[in-house]
Amino acid sequence: MIKLFRYLKPYAAIIGVVIVLLFFQAMAELYLPTLMSDIVDNGIVNGDTNYILRVGGFMLLVALGSAICIISASFLSSKTAMAFGRDLRREVFTRAESFSLHEFDKISTSSMVTRTTNDINQIQQVTVMMMRFMITAPIMAVGGLIMAMSKDKKLTLVLAVAVPLLGLVIFLVARKAIPLFKAMQAKIDKINLVVRENLTGIRVIRAFNRIDDEKKRFEEASYDFTVTAIKVNKLMAFVMPVMMIIMNLTSIAIIWFGGIRIDNGDMQVGDMMAFIQYAMQIMFSFLMLAMMFVLIPRAEASADRINEVLEMEPEITDIKHPRKADMQRGYVEFRDVTFRYPGAEQPAIKNISFIARPGETTAIIGGTGSGKSTLISLIPRFYDVQSGSVLVDGVDVREMAQEDLRAKIGFVPQKAVLFTGTIAENIRYGKEDATDEEVVHAAEVAQAADFIANMKEGYDAVIAQGGNNLSGGQKQRLSIARALVRKPEIYIFDDSFSALDFKTDAKLRKALNEETKDATVIIVAQRVSTVMDADRIIVLDEGRIAGIGTHSSLLKTCEIYREILASQLSEEELI
Known part of the structure; x- marks a missing residue:
């Protein structure tokens, strides 16, 4: 004491x-x-x-x-x-x-x-x-x-x-x-x-x-x-x-x-x-x-x-003289990355290497427990890798200031987390000084404008603790709007469309393609329909890359991708 x-x-x-x-x-x-x-x-x-x-x-x-x-x-x-x-x-x-x-x-x-x-x-x-x-x-x-x-x-x-x-x-x-x-x-x-x-x-x-x-x-x-x-x-x-x-x-x-x-x-x-x-x-x-x-x-x-x-000393800290990125904006690279959770016998991901570039969409798909969410958690440096390196704009994330690194990222978590306050305040959580026009635009792109308009107080409607007065899909769309309003260089969507119906999902992806065309987009998804149009699809299996390529190339070369496809689509859709 x-x-x-x-x-x-x-x-x-x-x-x-x-x-x-x-x-x-x-x-x-x-x-x-x-x-x-x-x-x-x-x-x-x-x-x-x-x-x-x-x-x-x-x-x-x-x-x-x-x-x-x-x-x-x-x-x-x-x-x-x-x-x-x-x-x-x-x-x-x-x-x-x-x-x-x-x-x-x-x-x-x-x-x-x-x-x-x-x-x-x-x-x-x-x-x-x-x-x-x-x-x-x-x-x-x-x-x-x-x-x-x-x-x-x-x-x-x-x-x-x-x-x-x-x-x-x-x-x-x-x-x-x-x-x-x-x-x-x-x-x-x-x-x-x-x-x-x-x-x-x-x-x-x-x-x-x-x-x-x-x-x-x-x-x-x-x-x-x-x-x-x-x-x-x-x-x-x-x-x-x-x-x-x-x-x-x-x-x-x-x-x-x-x-x-x-x-x-x-x-x-x-x-x-x-x-x-x-x-x-x-x-x-x-x-x-x-x-x-x-x-x-x-x-x-x-x-x-x-x-x-x-x-308790935080494991993740900034180095004394953090580096600034001097390459293109939004460039993400994994170099032979291996990560193991503390106390775990086996690595959650092992020997992961790939590049995600600006203007491209990189999708990550795989079975439950394959390491998808773990992989993207390494980009904003929620955890540090045991071996290999994660680079953003050519700089190892461990050498960047955490604030600078995360300022580049618009992150939409797997579980939509909202805070007590108004809808506008929750969207502005992504950008504190966002104008009313920016808030409305982000909500429109995220397909949230319609249900907000149906609320009595609109953007001033109060969200209950944990967003309990909203549906799962509504919470996801507001989480997406929160990421969109900051206009980041890198968008990370961690299975952020799972609570949306297929119609809303399709409209949202179409709007996102236009909104994020100059940014690097990384999507983790369970649905094949969400990732089929991606420039690059990474298939994970037990923490390793089982295949990487476009939808058409993976159909020919990756058995696990075909199995995932077969489990979700009918034979007519596969053809």
Whole structure:
């Protein structure tokens, strides 16, 4: 957790003010019992009303000063902790944005949500407590001990027994609680995972009548968390009564032995009253530390999880001096490329070589799991190759700045992803400063203009989370429009026409041919009808190129292509 405190550096001045305020507040609290002792010994015993009023008035001023200090310190510490949490969230989010898909595979989405919300909240809470109690408690404990000794040294032997006993209780509880707090955060991840899957997959769950099963699954995850939380709370519930017993027994012991010393003439009544208050201040200081030990183990577990994200080095980074392309725009080349997913026994693609040029359409087809989507994921550098090289405009993509590389590409993913907002805002996601005319034109080319016009608010119609108020085909067409509006040098369509009917598919491909005639177009498709007119068709089989050529040449030379064709077209269509 100490590693995260480096993000508190911008607030060093405020923290300094908080420390000064808490110091004066602690001094005021330590001074009040002495003033009370003076009132008892010098005012009440002697019947000096003026002395009582004078010192009592001064006590009120000291108490008021203490209140002002603690209120100001609480406000500043809370403000600092919230700003600290905001900065941590920004750092975690920024770091997550730099991750490759491999890093996202290591840290699940549900875990990232928990780390960004619940874990950082835990750290915010403990930061507030530390700024208030970790400063005040030691001052009060040490100062209280000094002041108690100034009243009666022999009576402090009572504290020599009570304080170590308190410390032992705190240590034993903390040792048992820390592993449970770490387990709790992992179990919250599990609950988030189940909830997220249920919310995103609600249609599938209902379609297969698995609502009861999912309820049971959630109840199991929730029960698992509850059991651990109850164990922790039982431990924490044990701390307070034990500490109160120790504190009350300490008070009894002080009064008992203090009474004997007063009877012997070794101590005054006011001093014993002050001694009791100092003893309580010392004990309450340990109580505050105990409260910290309730929060610190869980915050420590949360800090470890946040540090895991912040310290995880992205595998894909820009080199110090990235190169700029100086060749024709949109030229893509694969040179003997091999890629294996982390932990996989076999490469997803192996020894892939081909060239895609501007003004041409390169289609990639193959069976499920043949490596089509993997292959095109290497162009925008979502992953890095293990051997060989992927070149864009003659430059290895690993030597280009990621921002420059991706600015050249209009990518339409296999699963259409839309964001909460209007239709126009989603299309402008491809080009932030796109004009209304450009947005409309992109929608027309993508064959989305008709269904947008039928919406009551048109381009200002709001898209629900995940695009759940649109059909699959509508979402695909908006994803295509988003890529078209930026007018990139390279278009990549990853099975982006699968949800379209044949009529819309044909109209869209015809419009795309005109719109993208000067660009490099790479299409991944399942339908043969989508790729038949491509300038170049690459047939993949188990991660290798089984054939490459035009439709007519592949019919003669590639058996796998003929098999794919036969599975989709009738004999009359084949002829």
